[in-house]
Amino acid sequence: MxxxxxxxxxxxxxxxxxxxxxxxxxxxxxxxxxxxxxxxxxxxxxxxxxxxxxxxxxxxxxxxxxxxxxxxxxxxxxxxxxxxxxxxxxxxxxxxxxxxxxxxxxxxxxxxxxxxxxxxxxxxxxxxxxxxxxxxxxxxxxxxxxxxxxxxxxxxxxxxxxxxxxxxxxxxxxxxxxxxxxxxxxxxxxxxxxxxxxxxxxxxxxxxxxxxxxxxxxxxxxxxxxxxxxxxxxxxxxxxxxxxxxxxxxxxxxxxxxxxxxxxxxxxxxxxxxxxxxxxxxxxxxxxxxxxxxxxxxxxxxxxxxxxxxxxxxxxxxxxxxxxxxxxxxxxxxxxxxxxxxxxxxxxxxxxxxxxxxxxxxQGAVQAAIVPEPPFARTGQNVRVWLSLITRKGAITDEEALRGLAFSVTAAGGGLLGQQSIQLRDDGETPDDRANDGRYAGTFQAPQTAGDITLTGVVAGTGIRAERVPITVKVGAPETVTQGRVEFFTDGTVRRGTTIRGRLTMRNATSSARRVRLQLDGDTAADVAPAAGFELPPGDSVKDFVVRFGANAALGGATLTVRLVDERDQSAVYASGLLTVAVAPPETFWDRYRGQLAAAAVALLLLALTLWQWRLAWKRRVHVKGLHAALSKEGVQVGGELPAPTKWSPEFRFTIRDANGYDTRLVTFRSGAGEPCYSVRRDKDVGVLLRTPDGDRHRLAFGAESELLPSGHRLVFRDNRRRRALWPRDRRRSAPRPGTERPQEERQKTVPDYDDPWA
The missing domain is CATH 3.40.50.410 (von Willebrand factor, type A domain)
Structure with a gap:
């Protein structure tokens, strides 16, 4: 099959x-x-x-x-x-x-x-x-x-x-x-x-x-x-x-x-x-x-x-x-x-x-648009020719789709000696102005004698058949010519409901002003402004215009031709320009502000990450894990040490059991037992903040004894956690001095380092 x-x-x-x-x-x-x-x-x-x-x-x-x-x-x-x-x-x-x-x-x-x-x-x-x-x-x-x-x-x-x-x-x-x-x-x-x-x-x-x-x-x-x-x-x-x-x-x-x-x-x-x-x-x-x-x-x-x-x-x-x-x-x-x-x-x-x-x-049902610039040339002047390809769906601007096709123009008639072949290019090199936009450009020199030159565009290659339809360029003496150039300011894409700026650069070589108007031909919903006629004075002049694309302009490639014509005789064309663009949907809120929104999203993400890291560092910093409490009496430790809980908590709570007996010791405080509660929080990295059952608060350095408790004992705290440095020091400089090393078993009990919150 x-x-x-x-x-x-x-x-x-x-x-x-x-x-x-x-x-x-x-x-x-x-x-x-x-x-x-x-x-x-x-x-x-x-x-x-x-x-x-x-x-x-x-x-x-x-x-x-x-x-x-x-x-x-x-x-x-x-x-x-x-x-x-x-x-x-x-x-x-x-x-x-x-x-x-x-x-x-x-x-x-x-x-x-x-x-x-x-x-x-x-x-x-x-x-x-x-x-x-x-x-x-x-x-x-x-x-x-x-x-x-x-x-x-x-x-x-x-x-x-x-x-x-x-x-x-x-x-x-x-x-x-x-x-x-x-x-x-x-x-x-x-x-x-x-x-x-x-x-x-x-x-x-x-x-x-x-x-x-x-x-x-x-x-x-x-x-x-x-x-x-x-x-x-x-x-x-x-x-x-x-x-x-x-x-x-x-x-x-x-x-x-x-x-x-x-x-x-x-x-x-x-x-x-x-x-x-x-x-x-x-x-x-x-x-x-x-x-x-x-x-x-x-x-x-x-x-x-x-x-x-x-x-x-x-x-x-x-x-x-x-x-x-x-x-x-x-x-x-x-x-x-x-x-x-x-x-x-x-x-x-x-x-x-x-x-x-x-x-x-x-196959593709295609046509071509050919535009000379200028359409009315002076003898000996260089004329630029534009050629583009369009289908029912609009202009072809895709580089891959045009690959393998050969674009050229022939010039004949007037004062030319035989037929001349004009090679075209779309690579952004002179005479082309923008690479790979579907507009192919070439130049030829008008002859030294006045007359009509016939330009014929040819597109050949697999998938198309070229049928030649000519266009005429009038060549006249310099003193009788009114001509100019049409420029468009675009990156090759336009959105529905927006405009493309253009500029006319004109030279009226006659001694009197001419009444002219802009004319637009195209395969999509668009118009040109100014729509009314205007005066073209003698000499050199510049005039700006815009091409407006309607809200219902067809999406995809579009080819338009802007001409400057005589208002009384519209067959007299003084300037023309070929515009090939890709029409895109109207700009959405995201299209308009996506740069700012993306930057704000990144900033918020970084802020959230920073706050999250700060909170993690803060929690590690205030965590009471690593604290040990002990009782002493007359400089002698009573009972064993009580370590703080390993589960995260900013507070270490305990009580003194059998304070006046023979088995005096520290135990973890349990609510509801009716026993007095001592609580401890870290005081940065130097000690603790102790709150006694009667509400008194005391600041104690690690290793220092508290004031005398009602039971006749004193509290002593130590910490076996080390702070992680923001900038690691040289290992050789941080090595301990001889005789100051901690015992092996004490080093093994050391709680892992915690982060500096700014790290």
């Missing part, structure tokens, strides 16, 4: 002096697919022909295109034999019904038996194809015959090419010779009628020479002037490559782009996703899914993750689906979402493993 995506770009690229008023459309095709059914092919060969023909028959994009499918063998004189069968009648692909018909009629192709006439009559099929194209061909259609054959003319038993018995070798030879002469004549008629022939040959007996005569002998006028667009013969040695090879031929014939192929195996009861990239420049397409089993289900998912419908409008795109219940399914798209599409295939249970693949054949 083969999944094929046929996305088609315009076959017309009008180059206009301003943004075109008409929406760009693809050019229609008049296409005949002629399929060899002769006995010199195998059943597998014909099966591949059917698959390829089905795919191509519905790959046309313009709904005015017409498709005809012919099957051919030979007429050997037996009753009921026909050299050519009209498998699919001439069908304009303008509706779901037409597309559905093209999905099913191709199943009439088959391998002919001897009784049906299974020799190879190229004369008959070529005559039928040319006759079809003479009647009812769409206006301005590109006429193309795709000939799928083994390439060998063979009609030894056909009485149409001479009488006699087919058992006579000389009769068979004369018939083939006569057919060869007629074939040469018909190929010449195809050239005169402007019909291209693209042969695709396969089978054991095919030769390159037998195919080349069709490609070279027919019309050589391709969709553009590139050599790749002229008909070529292709020989396919592996029948499995027939569909891909026919796609390549179709892409070359129609100036389309062909993507990589994504392939894999679809297993019984499982799903498989195939991905296809549709470039920014693509505006029309057909996704064709060729399935060996009609029960395989297909879903088409756009780059936004949405399953698109089979027909009707969805967002900015429209769809027409056909062939759901056949082995080949197609979805035609107008204005597809650009990006990576997914074809999701679901196999029914108990279906044999199938090889599936996806291919993109794409």
């Amino acid at each position: 083969v999944v094929a995506l046929a996305l088609t770009i315009p076959v017309s690229l009008p180059v206009r002096s301003a943004t075109a008023d008409l929406i760009p459309e693809t050019i229609p095709l008049d296409m005949v697919v002629a399929v060899d059914e002769s006995g010199s092919l195998s059943a597998a060969d014909v099966s591949r022909e059917v698959e390829a023909s089905t795919t191509i028959a519905r790959s046309v994009l313009n709904p005015l295109s017409r498709v005809t499918v012919l099957g051919f063998g030979s007429n050997n004189g037996a009753a009921g034999q026909r050299a050519v069968d009209e498998i699919c009648r001439p069908t304009v692909a303008d509706s779901d019904v037409s597309l559905q018909y093209l999905s099913t009629c191709v199943k009439g192709l088959h391998l002919r038996t001897k009784a049906e006439g299974n020799d190879t009559d190229h004369v008959a099929v070529l005559a039928q194809a040319l006759s079809t194209m003479r009647d009812g061909s769409p206006r301005r259609a590109l006429k193309v015959i795709f000939l799928l054959t083994d390439g060998r003319l063979d009609v030894p038993f056909s009485p149409s090419y001479g009488s006699g018995l087919g058992t006579d070798p000389r009769v068979r030879e004369r018939r083939n010779e006569a057919a060869e002469q007629q074939l040469t004549t018909l190929i010449g008629q195809a050239q005169q009628a402007g019909v291209q022939i693209w042969p695709l040959g396969f089978g054991a007996a095919v030769t390159q020479d037998s195919l080349d005569r069709f490609a070279i002998g027919g019309s050589r006028e391709g969709c553009d002037e590139r050599g790749d667009s002229q008909p070529k013969a292709r020989v396919v040695r592996d029948a499995r490559d027939v569909t891909r090879s026919l796609y390549e031929a179709y892409a070359a014939a129609t100036c389309s782009g062909l993507s990589r192929t994504d392939s894999g195996t679809l297993k019984s009861g499982q799903s498989r996703d195939l991905t296809i990239d549709i470039p920014v420049i693509a505006t029309d397409g057909t996704i064709t899914v060729s399935k060996s089993d009609p029960r395989v289900l297909a879903q088409f998912i756009d780059p936004n993750g949405r399953v698109v419908p089979g027909s009707g409008q969805f967002g900015d795109s429209s769809f027409a689906r056909s062939g759901e219940n056949t082995a080949t399914e197609a979805l035609r798209i107008v204005n597809p979402v650009n990006g990576t599409w997914t074809v999701r295939l679901k196999a029914p249970e108990r279906l044999a493993d199938q090889l599936v693949s996806a291919t993109a054949l794409w």
Whole structure:
């Protein structure tokens, strides 16, 4: 099973002096697919022909295109034999019904038996194809015959090419010779009628020479002037490559782009996703899914993750689906979402493993805008020319989408000696002013004699066809010329509801003021201010203006042309400028203040972290862990030491148990026991603050005895915690002096260091 995506770009690229008023459309095709059914092919060969023909028959994009499918063998004189069968009648692909018909009629192709006439009559099929194209061909259609054959003319038993018995070798030879002469004549008629022939040959007996005569002998006028667009013969040695090879031929014939192929195996009861990239420049397409089993289900998912419908409008795109219940399914798209599409295939249970693949054949309906600066030049003056490319969706500003296309302008007429080619660039180097903005710039020097110069913009490359439309630059004597320059101050992006500043730098070489006004042409909702006319004084002058983009301006690339015209005669253009920008949604609160909000968020985060760290340091600093309390009487310790609790607490509370007995000791205070409570808090790093049960407060240094308690004892406190220094000292300087080291067991009992709060 083969999944094929046929996305088609315009076959017309009008180059206009301003943004075109008409929406760009693809050019229609008049296409005949002629399929060899002769006995010199195998059943597998014909099966591949059917698959390829089905795919191509519905790959046309313009709904005015017409498709005809012919099957051919030979007429050997037996009753009921026909050299050519009209498998699919001439069908304009303008509706779901037409597309559905093209999905099913191709199943009439088959391998002919001897009784049906299974020799190879190229004369008959070529005559039928040319006759079809003479009647009812769409206006301005590109006429193309795709000939799928083994390439060998063979009609030894056909009485149409001479009488006699087919058992006579000389009769068979004369018939083939006569057919060869007629074939040469018909190929010449195809050239005169402007019909291209693209042969695709396969089978054991095919030769390159037998195919080349069709490609070279027919019309050589391709969709553009590139050599790749002229008909070529292709020989396919592996029948499995027939569909891909026919796609390549179709892409070359129609100036389309062909993507990589994504392939894999679809297993019984499982799903498989195939991905296809549709470039920014693509505006029309057909996704064709060729399935060996009609029960395989297909879903088409756009780059936004949405399953698109089979027909009707969805967002900015429209769809027409056909062939759901056949082995080949197609979805035609107008204005597809650009990006990576997914074809999701679901196999029914108990279906044999199938090889599936996806291919993109794409086109984009494009036009070009060409603007000279200035439009009225002085003799000998350098003239800058701007050229940009637009689609139905707006201007193409994406650098990747324009890569591989060649932009140029030719100048002819007036005082020029022959045609001059003007090379264009979009790299920010002179004469270009901003790199990769979709505006290509070049310069040429006006001749020394006055006259009209014709500029013709040319854009060529895979995926487009250039149709040349000229613009005129008037060249006059310096003293009679009024001209200027239009500048725009932008970074290439503008938001809905905002403006772009511009500036006119003018020189009126006449002796009187001229009444002028600004004029704006574009493909989006915008206007220019000042809208009223104004005086252009003699000499040099500068005037600022703005281009305002409406709240409903179309998002994406936009191309606009600002002209300074004579108010009385608006055909007199004194200055013009080409503006190409990307229109973005209106600025939100976040867009406007995100820098300040981000800075405030960072500041708050840092403040919160600082306060958090400060609190952690404070808690470590006031934590009573590490304090030890002891009783002494007449300088002798009574009982053991009582350590402070290890659980965090800023206060160490205890009581004296059996104060007047023989087992006097300190114990942790428990509320509700009715015992007197002593409490201690740290006094920085030098001692403690002691509060007695009667409320008296005393400050004690570590190691110092308290005042005499009612029991006759005194309290002594020590601390085995050390403070961590903010700046670590040199280890050598902080080493203890000999004889002052603490015992090992005391060092092991030392509580870990705590942080300085400022650290």
